Amino acid sequence: xxxxxxxxxxxxxxxxxxxxxxxxxxxxxxxxxxxxxxxxxxxxxxxxxxxxxxxxxxxxxxxxxxxxxxxxxxxxxxxxxxxxxxxxxxxxxxxxxxxxxxxxxxxxxxxxxxxxxxxxxxxxxxxxxxxxxxxxxxxxxxxxxxxxxxxxxxxxxxxxxxxxxxxxxxxxxxxxxxxxxxxxxxxxxxxxxxxxxxxxxxxxxxxxxxxxxxxxxxxxxxxxxxxxxxxxxxxxxxxxxxxxxxxxxxxxxxxxxxxxxxxxxxxxxxxxxxxxxxxxxxxxxxxxxxxxxxxxxxxxxxxxxxxxxxxxxxxxxxxxxxxxxxxxxxxxxxxxxxxxxxxxxxxxxxxxxxxxxxxxxxxxxxxxxxxxxxxxxxxxxxxxx
Ligand code: GDP
Ligand code: MN
Numbered sequence: 001x002x003x004x005x006x007x008x009x010x011x012x013x014x015x016x017x018x019x020x021x022x023x024x025x026x027x028x029x030x031x032x033x034x035x036x037x038x039x040x041x042x043x044x045x046x047x048x049x050x051x052x053x054x055x056x057x058x059x060x061x062x063x064x065x066x067x068x069x070x071x072x073x074x075x076x077x078x079x080x081x082x083x084x085x086x087x088x089x090x091x092x093x094x095x096x097x098x099x100x101x102x103x104x105x106x107x108x109x110x111x112x113x114x115x116x117x118x119x120x121x122x123x124x125x126x127x128x129x130x131x132x133x134x135x136x137x138x139x140x141x142x143x144x145x146x147x148x149x150x151x152x153x154x155x156x157x158x159x160x161x162x163x164x165x166x167x168x169x170x171x172x173x174x175x176x177x178x179x180x181x182x183x184x185x186x187x188x189x190x191x192x193x194x195x196x197x198x199x200x201x202x203x204x205x206x207x208x209x210x211x212x213x214x215x216x217x218x219x220x221x222x223x224x225x226x227x228x229x230x231x232x233x234x235x236x237x238x239x240x241x242x243x244x245x246x247x248x249x250x251x252x253x254x255x256x257x258x259x260x261x262x263x264x265x266x267x268x269x270x271x272x273x274x275x276x277x278x279x280x281x282x283x284x285x286x287x288x289x290x291x292x293x294x295x296x297x298x299x300x301x302x303x304x305x306x307x308x309x310x311x312x313x314x315x316x317x318x319x320x321x322x323x324x325x326x327x328x329x330x331x332x333x334x335x336x337x338x339x340x341x342x343x344x345x346x347x348x349x350x351x352x353x354x355x356x357x358x359x360x361x362x363x364x365x366x367x368x369x370x371x372x373x374x375x376x377x378x379x380x381x382x383x384x385x
Contacts, residue, residue: 001218001234004048006097008214011191015183018176019211020044020099026077028094032070039100043069047076048095050235052199052215053083053132059093062101073098102210107200108167109133110181111215112188114195115148121188123147123155123181127167129200155185173209180209191229192222244303248289249296251303256281258380259304259313259342261297263288263322271316271373278377280384283310288317297327298334305338314380315346316373324348324356332363343368343383347376 003011009019023043024035037043043066047059054060059081063069073096080090107130115122125145126136137144145166149155160178169177180201188196197215204210223230234242244251250265254272258280262268265287272282284307288300304313317327327348335344344367348356360369368383370376 001220001223001229001232002050002236003214003216003218004050004095004235005046005214006048006095007232008196008216009211011187011216012211012214015187017180017183017187017211018209020102022097022099024073024098026073026096026098028078030077032074032077035070035073035098037066037069037098041065041069042101044099044101045069045072045076046097046099047079047081047093048097049081049083049086049091049093051081051083051085051091053085054081057081057083059083069098102202102208102212103205104200104202104212105205106203107212108169108202109136109199110184110201111195111197111199112149112185112193115146118148121149121151121185123149123163123185125163125167129202133199149185149188151189154189155182157182169209170203170207172207173203176209180211187216191216192219192225193217194219240303240306243306244286247299247303249300249303250285250287250289252285253307254282254284255309256283257309257311257384259283259286259307259310261286261288261300261304261313261315261317263317267316267318271314271377274373274377275314275380278374278381280377280381283307293322293326294330294333297330298337301334301338301340305340305342310342312343312345312380312383313340314376315344316376317346317348317350319348319350319352319356323352324350325352325359326356328356328359328363332359332365335363335365343380345370345376345379345383347371347373 023037043063045061045063047054061072063072076093076096079093081093082090109126109129111124112121126143147159147163160181164174164177193216195217198211200212202210202212238253241251258275260271260282262271268285268287275282288296319327346367347370368379370379
């Protein structure tokens, strides 16, 4: 799950990571007039969306006076933001964070990622922060520092000191930096993150070291260990995805128009590939889960058909532990409960496949059967055209 900047900063606060003072968080419908702006200003106004590159896209603004800050915050709320990371789509800004601003002397890049080759968390850092790290990796790979972290011990003091030297951290901020780097590694490990990024970490003109931005991605498979996080909304999930999650179906919405109902994640992936190969585009990834019983199949149909883009449904089920005749009965029962008004293509394979196919054929349901996945995919593509 991706956390918004302010949610990531809430986590950072638990680890004493130094940050700018938060003055307010506005939600859609809030009046910027209610913002309590302390201090002399300036203030920084930031769109809370799940994409970087907000600065260049108008999602990070500096307000010099209190009235300007309120005006900026009011305009930002509800705006549509397109950044170089949103793939041409606009994200609507539903929350705006307001902080005390600072004067920046230096920007540093630092993150913790999972390095699969080392099978360990890895600190990635560069003295050139604020810029896109992907760009820097291409043009100046030698400017990127990497420090592996042992999950048992965390980042060790000597490693943090070495990193501080390599990043040319000012003497004054040296201890602050080593403490910060070690805490950042702890956030990664303890929060079961797959990414923790601070871009930029800054040294201010008045000599403070501050995490200006936060990006945290946590591993959904570890959500059961983080009750507080699990209770939070998943900002990326669509309404259909949230509903599917509640009833225990693995569903991810996609851009195409062929709804796919499959048992098993691997088979579901293969189905998406095959649909693509046949010239079509899947509307979703859907794994009905282990026990594909009538109930799950009914619910899966309901979920798939909620997406108005769906123009045909392809059912691809392998009867392994579940037998094909039971699955076929499940499809027949489900179709009595859910009105399926798009072409339905069913491919069954596995135990009792003959009986299963007979049940479908005798059911009087308007559907097409296929013997192979390739045939099913082609029939689905043809049904749409
Ligand atoms: P991003 O563009 O989505 O990564 O958003 P950031 O939070 O990283 O902000 C973008 C840029 O705005 C930063 O790299 C800084 O240069 C600038 N910025 C953010 N906060 C402040 C601030 O308090 N003072 C100043 N002077 N610049 C800031
Ligand atoms: Mn940033």
